[in-house]
Amino acid sequence: MHFDEESKKWDTEYRVQRAKKISTEIENYLDKDNNLRALEFGCGTGLISENLTHRFSDILMMDLSEGMIEQLKLKIEKNKIKNMKTWCGDLFQFNDNKKFDVIYTSMVFHHIEDLPKVIKKLYDLLNKEGKLIVVDLCPDNGGFHDEVQDFSGHNGFKLTEMEGLIEEAGLEVIGSKIFYSGMKKSEGKEQPYQLFSMCGIRK
Numbered sequence: 001m002h003f004d005e006e007s008k009k010w011d012t013e014y015r016v017q018r019a020k021k022i023s024t025e026i027e028n029y030l031d032k033d034n035n036l037r038a039l040e041f042g043c044g045t046g047l048i049s050e051n052l053t054h055r056f057s058d059i060l061m062m063d064l065s066e067g068m069i070e071q072l073k074l075k076i077e078k079n080k081i082k083n084m085k086t087w088c089g090d091l092f093q094f095n096d097n098k099k100f101d102v103i104y105t106s107m108v109f110h111h112i113e114d115l116p117k118v119i120k121k122l123y124d125l126l127n128k129e130g131k132l133i134v135v136d137l138c139p140d141n142g143g144f145h146d147e148v149q150d151f152s153g154h155n156g157f158k159l160t161e162m163e164g165l166i167e168e169a170g171l172e173v174i175g176s177k178i179f180y181s182g183m184k185k186s187e188g189k190e191q192p193y194q195l196f197s198m199c200g201i202r203k
């Protein structure tokens, strides 16, 4: 997958700075309790969660890309992060007796074709009162993934569309907003884009 190829050069200064904004946005949906079990779905090299380690008792970092997980493992070792574990593989192969209090995911849902199935599985992995926090692209007419060959995902989401998907899975949406405006620079082109956040709770 193309994320394997990109993994070694994923952590650009631009992405590091954007990840800080995204983690602050995720943190805004959390309660004061720091003793919660979290899952980051599609964690990449861990840019988001490395800002959130103090907020959870433990974080499971899940990604399909071996390259991304390899980079993350190096970081965990180098920075001696004690409360982060990794899991590389397909969400539907994941089985654990213990559920999660918080699941968050950033810039992943637009890559997933059968989103209702994935959101339902994430719902199943949540404890009662557990939260699913999603950060993703607003509709962008395809400009964001212009240079990605064979991109078969979504060209962003309207808030109402994501709300429908999350509620269809059984979660109650308790907040959402557009919080970030950025400019993607690639192959000499500039593509403006916006990110939204949304939080659903399992009742």
Ligand SMILES: C[S@@+](CC[C@H](N)C(=O)[O-])C[C@H]1O[C@@H](n2cnc3c(N)ncnc32)[C@H](O)[C@@H]1O
Pocket (backbone or CB within 6 Å): 003, 019, 041, 042, 043, 044, 045, 046, 047, 048, 062, 063, 064, 065, 068, 089, 090, 091, 105, 106, 107, 108, 111, 112
């Ligand atoms: C755009 S990157 C975002 C990485 C990270 N969340 C961030 O914001 O820096 C998308 C990540 O989602 C992962 N991914 C895509 N589809 C996935 C799936 N079905 N299950 C798990 N990870 C997936 C990719 O391997 C990649 O690491």
